[in-house]
Amino acid sequence: MKRSKDTFKLNYQYRIVPNKQQLSQLKEWLYKxxxxxxxxxxxxxxWWACNRSPVNACPIFVTHLPELKDPPSYYSQKRANHWSRESHCKLYKGIHSQVIQEAIKRVEDTFNRYIKGDLKGKRSGKPRFKSVRRYRTFCMPQLKSDCLSVIVNPYRRKNGEHRRDIAYINLPKVGQVKVIYHRPIPDGFTIKAALISRRADGWYVCLTLEDKSVPNLKLPEIEATEENSLGLDVGLEKFWTASDGEVEPIVQHYRRSEQKLARLAKRKDGKPHKSAPRRKLAKKISKHHQKLARQRKQFHYESATRLGYRDEKVFFVEDIKPGNLSRKNRPKQDEQGRYIPNGQSAKSGLNKSINDAGWGQFLSILVYKAAKAGKTVVKVKPHDTSQVCSCCNRYHQKDLSVRIHECLCGFVLDRDWNAAINIKRVGLGIFPTRKRRRRPRKTATKEAYTIPIGSV
Structure with missing residues (x-):
C-alpha cells in the first residue's frame, strides 16, 4: 500500500503462465x-576511478591529466553512442524501449545510494556486476488501462462452487499472457505499471494499481493512554509477548527443515559439476527456501492481523535492528597476534534463530495492518527494559539465559512479560531514565622521553 500526493496505490501480485515462445522471449530479455x-x-x-579525485590532488607536472568528462547520468546513458544500431544491434533488439530505460534507472539508483546515500544519508554497499541467475526482474512502467481481460469460467467444481476466472494480460511486445487470477482487482483502480520477475517455481507479475478518487486524508493523532495502548516484546522462545500477558508462540520454519535442506545440499554436492541431476537438486533446494519464506510471511500476516483486531489503538514495539543483532563477533588476538576463540560458534546458532524469526518483516507488516485499521505503531528504545523491575523500578542485571525476573521486592514474572510492560511504560513516558554504562576506552600509554640537545 502506497499513498502519493494525489493518488492511492496498491500492489497486487499474480502468477503468470507464459507459453513456450513467450517463455524464451522473457528469458532472452533478462539475459540482455x-x-x-x-x-x-x-x-x-x-568514470569514478578516473575522475573522482580533484585536480589539485595530484602533481600536474608529473601525472598526465586525461580529458575531464561529465559523470554518467540516466539521460546521458540513454543517449550514448553505444546504443546505436550499428554497434549493439543484437543487444537491445526486440526489447521494449521503456524496459531498457527502467534498467538504466535501476543502475543509477543503486550507484547513487553507494556514492551519496539515501534520504537519511545512509550509504549502501558497492554495486556488483550481475550474473544471469541474479538478474531476475524487469519493469514495464506503462500499461494500457484495458490490458487485463477477465473471462468468467462457466464450469463448476464437484461441490458446486465456481471455478477461478480466466484472465489474460497484454504485455508490450510479449502478447497475451495467461494469469492465475486468484483475487479480483478492486473497483475504481486502474493498472499503471507491471513488475515481472522470475522465481524458483515460475514467473510472477506485480501490478501497480491506482485510484485517483480516494482523497488523501491524514489520520488524527491518537493520544496514548494506559487503556488504549499495548506493549510488545519480541523474542526467540515466544514470538511476541504483550504487556497484558498474551503470548504468540514462535514457529521456527527454517529450524524444522534444516536437516532436510542439509541432506539435499549433501546430495547436490555429490553430483558432477554442471550436470542435470545437480541442477535439478539445486532447483529443488531453491523451491524449498521459497516455501519457507512464504510460510514465514504468512505467519507474520496472521499474527499482525490478530493484533489489528484488538481494541487497543497504539502499539509500542522495540526499535531494533535485526541485522545488527545477527552480526558476527569481532575476531580476538592474543599478545603474539594469534587468533583465539571469540564465541562465534555459539553466536552462529543465535544468529540463525534471529534470522529465522524475521522480526523486521513482522514489524513492517504490523505497521501496515495498524494503519489499515486506523491505529498506530510507535517504536521505542528498548534499553534496560528487561533489566528493570516493572513493579519497583529496581535495576537488576540478568544474563540472557535467565528467563524469570525475580526482584528483591518479591515480584516474580516472566522475563519477556516484564519487558513488555516496561516497553509500554517507555512509550507512555513513565519509565525511569538512567544513564547507560559505557565501556571503558582503551588508551595507549606513551612513555615520556627527552630530546637531546646537541652542541652547536
Missing part, C-alpha cells in the same frame, strides 16, 4: 538486460 546492467555499471565505475 543483465548485459546492459553490467555495461552501464562498468561505465560508471570507470
Amino acid at each position: 538486460l543483465c548485459h546492459i546492467h553490467n555495461l552501464m555499471l562498468s561505465e560508471r565505475f570507470k
